[in-house]
Amino acid sequence: MSVDKTTVAKIARLARIHVPDERQQAIATELNGILSWVDELNEVDTENVEPLASVTGHALPMRKDVVTDGDRIDEVLANVPESTGGFFVVPKVVD
Amino acid sequence: MTSNLVSGATGDWEVVIGLEVHAQVSSNAKLFSGASATFGADPNQNVSLVDAAMPGMLPVINHECVRQAVRTGLGLKAEINLVSVFDRKNYFYADLPQGYQISQFKQPIVGEGTLRIDLPDGSSRNIGIERLHLEQDAGKSMHDQHPSKSYIDLNRTGVALMEIVSRPDMRSSIEAAAYVRKLRSILRYLGTCDGNMEEGSLRADVNVSVRRPGEALGTRTETKNLNSLRFIQQAIDFEVTRQIEIIEDGGEIDQETRLFDTTTGATRTMRSKEDAHDYRYFPDPDLLPLVIPQDEVNELAAALPELPDQIKDRLIGDYGLSAYDAAVITEERETALFYEAASAGHDRKLVANWMTVELFGALNKSGQTLTECNITPERLGGLVGLISDGTISGKIAKDVFAVMFETGGDAASIVEEKGLKQVSDSGAIEALIDAVIAENEDKVLEYRAGKDKLFGFFVGQVMKQSGGQANPGMVNQILRTKLDG
Numbered sequence: 001m002s003v004d005k006t007t008v009a010k011i012a013r014l015a016r017i018h019v020p021d022e023r024q025q026a027i028a029t030e031l032n033g034i035l036s037w038v039d040e041l042n043e044v045d046t047e048n049v050e051p052l053a054s055v056t057g058h059a060l061p062m063r064k065d066v067v068t069d070g071d072r073i074d075e076v077l078a079n080v081p082e083s084t085g086g087f088f089v090v091p092k093v094v095d
Numbered sequence: 096m097t098s099n100l101v102s103g104a105t106g107d108w109e110v111v112i113g114l115e116v117h118a119q120v121s122s123n124a125k126l127f128s129g130a131s132a133t134f135g136a137d138p139n140q141n142v143s144l145v146d147a148a149m150p151g152m153l154p155v156i157n158h159e160c161v162r163q164a165v166r167t168g169l170g171l172k173a174e175i176n177l178v179s180v181f182d183r184k185n186y187f188y189a190d191l192p193q194g195y196q197i198s199q200f201k202q203p204i205v206g207e208g209t210l211r212i213d214l215p216d217g218s219s220r221n222i223g224i225e226r227l228h229l230e231q232d233a234g235k236s237m238h239d240q241h242p243s244k245s246y247i248d249l250n251r252t253g254v255a256l257m258e259i260v261s262r263p264d265m266r267s268s269i270e271a272a273a274y275v276r277k278l279r280s281i282l283r284y285l286g287t288c289d290g291n292m293e294e295g296s297l298r299a300d301v302n303v304s305v306r307r308p309g310e311a312l313g314t315r316t317e318t319k320n321l322n323s324l325r326f327i328q329q330a331i332d333f334e335v336t337r338q339i340e341i342i343e344d345g346g347e348i349d350q351e352t353r354l355f356d357t358t359t360g361a362t363r364t365m366r367s368k369e370d371a372h373d374y375r376y377f378p379d380p381d382l383l384p385l386v387i388p389q390d391e392v393n394e395l396a397a398a399l400p401e402l403p404d405q406i407k408d409r410l411i412g413d414y415g416l417s418a419y420d421a422a423v424i425t426e427e428r429e430t431a432l433f434y435e436a437a438s439a440g441h442d443r444k445l446v447a448n449w450m451t452v453e454l455f456g457a458l459n460k461s462g463q464t465l466t467e468c469n470i471t472p473e474r475l476g477g478l479v480g481l482i483s484d485g486t487i488s489g490k491i492a493k494d495v496f497a498v499m500f501e502t503g504g505d506a507a508s509i510v511e512e513k514g515l516k517q518v519s520d521s522g523a524i525e526a527l528i529d530a531v532i533a534e535n536e537d538k539v540l541e542y543r544a545g546k547d548k549l550f551g552f553f554v555g556q557v558m559k560q561s562g563g564q565a566n567p568g569m570v571n572q573i574l575r576t577k578l579d580g
Contacts, residue, residue: 014373016187052384059386065122065159068129069143076139076147076249086138087237087246090189094238094245 002032099266100308103339108305110335111312112271113263116278117256118288119232119296120163126231126255127154127197134294138248146253148192153381160255162395163287164204164229165387167257169396170285171224173208177389179228181382184374190234190247198258200376203228204385210261210281211404212273217418222274223262232256257288263302263312268331272324275299276426280403284428298322303334305342313338314348318355318362330355333362406431414443423451429465436472441479449479453493457500469503470496478506486510487517491563519566521573524557527565528574531556542578553578 003011005024008031012019019027073086082089100107125132128145145152168175180202183195205227211219234252236245259278265271279297282288290297299322304315316338318330333355338348352372353362403425410421424447425431438446454470461468478495481487487495487510495509510516518524531553532539542549557570 010373014185014375054378054383056383058383060156060383062158062161063124063129063155065124065157066129067124067131069124069145070130070141072144073137073139073142075144076142082244084246086140087240087248088139088189089241089244089246092238092241092243092245093189093236 002035003028099270101305101335101339103343105343107308108335108339109308110266110268110331111263111304111306111315112265112268112331113302113315114261114265114271114274115300115302116259116261116275117232117298117300118167118259118278118282118290120160120229120255120257121286121288122157122159122163122255124157125253126157126160126229128253130253132254134296136250138246139250141250142252146192146249148194154197154379156382156385157255160229161204161385161387162391163255163285164227164257165392165395166285166399167259167282167287168205168208168227169392169399170281170287170402171205171208171210171227171259173224173227174206175387175392176202176204176206177387177392178202179204179385181229181379181385182376183379184230184376186374188233188236189245190236190249190252192234192249192252196231196233197379197382198230198376199228202384204387210274210277212270212277213407213418213422214273215269217422219418220270222264222270225260225262227257227259230256230258263304268328268335271301271331272328275324275327277403280426284400284402292322292324295322299327301327301331301334303331303338304348305335305338313342314350316348316351316353316362318353319365321355326355326357329360330362333360337362400428403428403431410434410443410447414438414447416444416447420447420451423455427465433465433472437475437479439476441476442483445483446476446479449475449496453496457496461500469500474499474503474505481506481510485517485519485566487515488563488567491515491517494563515562515564517566518561518564519569521569524561524565524569524573525577527557527560528553528570528577531560532577539578550574550578 005028008019008024008028012024077083077086077088080088100109102108120126122132124130125143125146128143130143130146131141133141145154165175179199181197182200184198184200185195187194203226207226208224209221210224211221213219232251232254234247234249236247238245240246261274265274275297279290279292282297283290288296292298298320300317300319301321302315302317304313306313316334318334321327321330334353341348352365354365355362407418407421407425410416410424411418416424424434430450434446434450437450454475458465458468478492478499481495482489482492491510492506495506495515498504498509498513499506535553535556538549538552542553553574554567554570557574558565558567
């Protein structure tokens, strides 16, 4: 697997990260270095090994269904550039 | 069964429908935070720093939400995956402060199941369930409060949702509506979602395509966020007509997401960038795999209530109700429990008739719910009992029912108080008949001269004189003897 400049531009756009045109080729080269290193892992024989999403072997800790939080609107809105009547106010977004 | 094919200008078309239903999990707190999951608080009141996605906040899963998903899976006769994984679905929107939704992509908590739908003609059909997964709801955006700004309320952000995905097994908008109706019914029986479509607790995305019968699947469109059975049917019917027209005119269907306009009943393309669906899912590094012990699944399975299909089968098999009546009575759990209590010890079919015709009719008219109204199961059972044992006629029973619905009280007391008891005393009926005959000598002569139709007139007169209380069977019999004899 390898990425080209176009893929880098697309990923950057999806992630809302500004990557100037002249940086895109360099980033593609760096990413390809990482990917080819990851590709080496494909040499390991994983037949009969379950795919895993975590290496710790712990199960997910759970919480009781009790309301313990909320009602802290001042903290929630503490950093907002604009709010009114308890709402966040943002530039208009319509589908 | 009637054919579901739709005829176009150039021949018949088969409609293929799959549904993704988002059902809000009934719980006190949110899926990954301790903030309240209830509806209707002031803006941003039910928001924790986790929901607001403040840096460094970590999600901790709500055990009850997991149990609710398992219960639902069991209710859908589905495979429960003891190990499932949470993924991040990445997209940017103002009401999603994390920049991703925590969802389940490759390993959902519930796998394949089935749902039996009840169709208006009384027949049933099984629809495949592909999967059910847990995910976070997004916040609410208001776009109509300011000319150039949107207002965001994060109260709903992080509330647990079950996304329930069907197989593309439905072939008409009627089947799709029946699917959502049955799914809603099961969720409400289980207590895992309140099913309130108006408040958005249950909403559906519909995938629709058309094809020539027997051919490969056509290109589908997805119409999002339909929150009533009527809108689901309208959106599908509109899409079917639109797609057939395009194809018959030589065009092609774009695979796209569409929005439904509730005022016009039409769907339209959602304005969005082409790569809006590139979600770049990956396992959420903040959450370990979700492991459920088999013992817990067994415990939840053992505590599952009797579900609508089981009750419906019992009402048809044991009590002899029609498939239609049984489906109507079992759609809501309260109704089924009411029916069971009301009909115990009484004529089961007669109670079903009184419930579906008189009681539901009166509720529709008054706008009351079953639990609010004056009729209790005991009162309805009592009324039917009085009909069965001949104390009152069916006609009088309607009057008693109306009084009972208006003012409460039990049928026997109303009958007693208003003196409505059916008269089955042959002496009393004879006296009434004699009086009617004496008053109508001319008609008696005409009848005896061969004008048979007048018999009905005499019956009517006697019933009228008795205030509707005379036993109609006895009136007929005695009248016949007196006039003909």
